[in-house]
Amino acid sequence: MYLRHFGLKEKPFEITVDPRFLYLSETHKEALAHLVYAVQEKKGFAVITGDAGTGKTTLVQSLLDRLDENTHTAFIFNPSLENNSEFLRSICEDLEIQGEKGNKVDCLTRLNQFLLDCFARKENVVVIIDEAHTLSPELLEEVRLLTNLETPSHKLLQVMLLGQPELDRMLSLPQFLALKQRINVRYRLQPLSQKETGEYIIRRLKVAGARSTHLFTAGALKKVYQYSRGIPRVINIVCDNALTNGYAEEEKNIDAGVIREAISDLEGESSENWSRMILLAGGAAALIFFLGALYFYGPPEMWEILESSLGRVWQFGKTAWKGFGVLHDLFRPLL
16 A cells, blocks of 8 residues: 555565564574574574564574474474374474374374484484463473483484563473473573664665665654564554555655554554543533633622632643643653
8 A cells, every 4th residue: 555655565564474574683693593503403402582572483484494404393383272192293293204193102102213213314303382381281291201302312302492481480480390401592582672673674674675764764763662662573563554654644754753643543542532632622612601601691709709710720720831841851851
C-alpha cells in the first residue's frame, strides 16, 4: 500500500524471519559465536535466553546457514504440545531416521544407532529446541537423558535450548540441578541499543530498496527506541504502522509525530482519546447551558457569588498551568 509512496520495492518491516534482512548486533554476534563454538567443539549442551522478540529464532536461522553438510539438525519449535514419546518421534523424524513409529524405547534405540553411525563418519548431530521455557518438567528431564547418549570420550548428541528468561529460572530450581551442571555454553541475548536500533531500521530500508535511508528522522528513531526498548519484533511493528499512517497522511518522511500516532494506535489510545474529547465537549456544553440559564433566570446575588467563585477557579487554573509548564520543561529531557 505504501511502497510506491515511499519508494520501496518491498515491505521492510515484516515480522517473518528473512535472512536477507538479517542485522546482527554485538550481542547477536556474541550469541551466534557461542552457538557455532558449541557445535564445532561438540560441547554437548548450550542454552541461549532472551526476552520475547529479541531475535532468538533469527539467531537459529543464522546458525543453520553456517553449518556444513556434515551436521544433521532437528529443530523442535513448539515443545509444549508434545509428550515424551511424541518429543522423541519428532527428533527422529527431523533427523530422517528410518523405521516404524514405535514406543519410547524403540525411538531411543534407533536414535542411538543413528548417532553412532554419524560419529563413525565424523558427522555432528544437533537438536535445537526453541521456546524451551514452555517445556514441562518431564520433558526437561527427557532432554537431560538425551545428553547421556555418548561414547567414553565424546558426546554423540548436542542439544541447544532457546527460550525466554523463565528458562533461566527453571534451570535454577533444585530439581534441575543435574541438568544445569551439564550446560557448557550459556548466553543471555540483550535488546538492541539506541544506536543499533537506528542501524537496524536503516539496514531493513536498504534491503527493501529505499531511495533514501533518511526516511525516518532522528526524532522518529529515538521515539521508536523509547517505545520498543530495542526489541526487534516491536521495532518492526511500530515502523510498519508508522509507514501506513505516513502514507495515509501523505507524509514524505516519518517524524516523531507519526511514530507517536502509530504507538497510540497500537496501544488502543485513539478511541479512548476520542471518548474523552466527546465527554469533555458534552460537559462543556452542559456547563454553558447551566450558566446561561442561571444568568437569565436566576437571582442576581447567586450570579455574583458564582462569578466570584469562577474568578478564583480561573486564577488557580492559570497558576496550575504555569506550574505544569515548569515541570514539563524540567522533565522534558527524560520524555
